[in-house]
Amino acid sequence: MFRVDATTVGVSDARLMAEIVAARPVLSTERSVYKPAAGADIPHDSATRTIRALGQDVMSGIRTPPPPARGLSGSWPYAPTSYLRRWLFGTDPLPVSLLAKRGITRSDTLSRLVDRAVTVWPGTETGGGSTALAGLIRGAADPLDRKQAIAMYRRASATLCDGVAALAGNALWLMRATGARQADLTAALWETLRLLPPAWMLYRNGGDAYAGLHPEIRPEDNVALLPLLMHRHPDYWSDPLDFRPERWTGVADPEKTAGFMPFGFDGARCWAKHLVVPLAERLLTVALDHGLTVRSPQQDAPVPLRSLLSVRFEASVGA
Known part of the structure; x- marks a missing residue:
């Protein structure tokens, strides 16, 4: 445990993390996808429908041919983020499909305009090709339900595509930087979830629930739980700073590994x-099958201090 600033403490100890998470339920405002929308909390049944719909869309996308791989050339993670949105949600009719456009989501003004357009006219299903997430918008029972379905569509599509692009990019960077030639991409991804x-x-x-767990935590202190540091602790990992995908060989359930928290704790795990x-x-299979090459930088790469840890680099796809 260490102090980050006057009102924030950082925690990297696995046992203390578990105690903090168990001290009280996670608040809706602490979960980016399920934070209130349209002036009201997201009902549990609505959240469950969103998870199921997103799962259907991802499984459907995995089974369908991907877009042309040239879309993966350019700046990562931006290129794969746009690529995934086109792959998974490109069949949705206007104006719903605009909800998943990266150029739209980066502008608050354009986002509000698209939200209003979808609220008035969510489009019609054409040939059964639209996503299950879009179906939740069309099937909304009332204006509030529709506004919340729009918010959930935007959040779910963005969170999934941004997170997967970051993970795939971090894995490519580690595999290149270490000279790894990894046939088992699943193991490489689990090791990436540990190291980056x-x-x-x-x-x-912050609050009273945490104050008694450690003498340095005050009721007014907010708490930052840091898997990035916990995953590098030598008490849990041999050669903790080395990229070693083989450490996951034969591990049936990686999430049960001590000192490993890639998707959060029980009760607050990543919904996807x-x-x-x-x-x-x-x-990654699409990228590597089409000869994607990490072009720059050579050794060091920038990692902006944002909610998602993602290495920035340039890449190109072979002919």
Whole structure:
């Protein structure tokens, strides 16, 4: 445990992390996807429908031919983020498909305009090709339900595509930087989740529930849980700074490994954790089968301090 600033403490000890998570349920405002929308909390049944719909869309996308691989050339993770959105949600009719366009989501003004357009006219299903997430918008029972379905579509598609692109990019960077020629992409992805986890920090608002767990935690302190540091602790890992995918060989359930928290703790786990690794593996397979090459930088890569840990680099796809 260490102090980050006057009102924030950081925690990297596995036992203390578990105690903090168990001290109280996670708040809706602490979960980016399920935070309130349209002035109201997201009902549990609505959240469950969203998870199921997203799962259907991802499994359908994995089974369908991907877009042309040239879409993966350019700046990572931006190129694969746009690629995944086109792959998974490109069949949705206007204006719903605009909800998953990266150029739209980066502008608050354009996002509000598209949200209003979808609220008035969510489009019609053409030939059965639209996504299950889009179906939740069309099937909304009332204006509030539709506004929340729109928010969930935007959040779910963005969170999934951003996270998978970050994981795949981090894996490519580690495989290249270490000279690894990894046939088992699943093991490489689990090792990437250990060494460069996209979800590198979980944030909890302060309160009395945490004050008694450690003498340095005060009621007014917010808490940053740091899997990035825990995953590098020598008490849990041999050669903790080395990229060694073979450490996962024969591990039936990686999430039960001590000192490993790639998707959060019980009760607050990533809602799409069962989709992330299979989709990232499919994305990496497409990239490697088409000769994707990491062009720059050579040794060091920038990693902006943002909610997702993602290495920035340039890549190109072979002819």
